[in-house]
Amino acid sequence: MSLFDVRPDDSIGAWFLDTPHYENGEEILGLEFRRGQRWDREKRLRTSVYSEGVRVSFCRGGRGTFYIASHLMRVLRSVISDDRLEGIPVEISGCSEEYEILNVLDIVDCVDEDRSEFGKWTESGGRPEMIGRYRGIPKMVLDGGAVARA
Known part of the structure; x- marks a missing residue:
């Protein structure tokens, strides 16, 4: 990939x-x-x-x-x-x-959340369509296994 x-x-x-x-x-x-x-x-x-x-x-x-x-x-x-x-x-x-x-069209869920630093949208963010999505990722670490499988 x-x-x-x-x-x-x-x-x-x-x-x-x-x-x-x-x-x-x-x-x-x-x-x-x-x-x-x-x-x-x-x-x-x-x-x-x-x-x-x-x-x-x-x-x-x-x-x-x-x-x-x-x-x-x-x-x-x-x-x-x-x-x-x-x-x-x-x-x-x-x-x-x-x-x-x-x-x-080719989306791969490959963020290693245990080793990354990130924030996600919450209800208090005022954007209901974004709840649960990444809001910012100052340090992103990819999950090598997920990337290899894609």
Whole structure:
């Protein structure tokens, strides 16, 4: 199994895209794209530029969403099988270039919680949809057995 640690370069002053939403304005939480499930909704997704900056091919956006230029998604699809990731077309206001939202399909529960340092969302966090999920992981240790089995 290959592990990928993909991060945008935050030092270049890249643009920051807003939370994705449907045409009617209903927002979609970024965690929807990290559940390991194909996106089966027919509605077109949209977003806008939240903070101006350098237009880049890969960036993080509102609610933890990853936006990727379609030309870069084609490259990813050439090296990563389509049962591991999906690109969902998204329209960006004022941008003629095609972008997609990265939807991760290959989720492996491999955090060694006994050796990691982390916090999890609770009821008092005010985000009921996040209860039980990791809130922050300052020290992450992977369970080698879980990774090897994946």
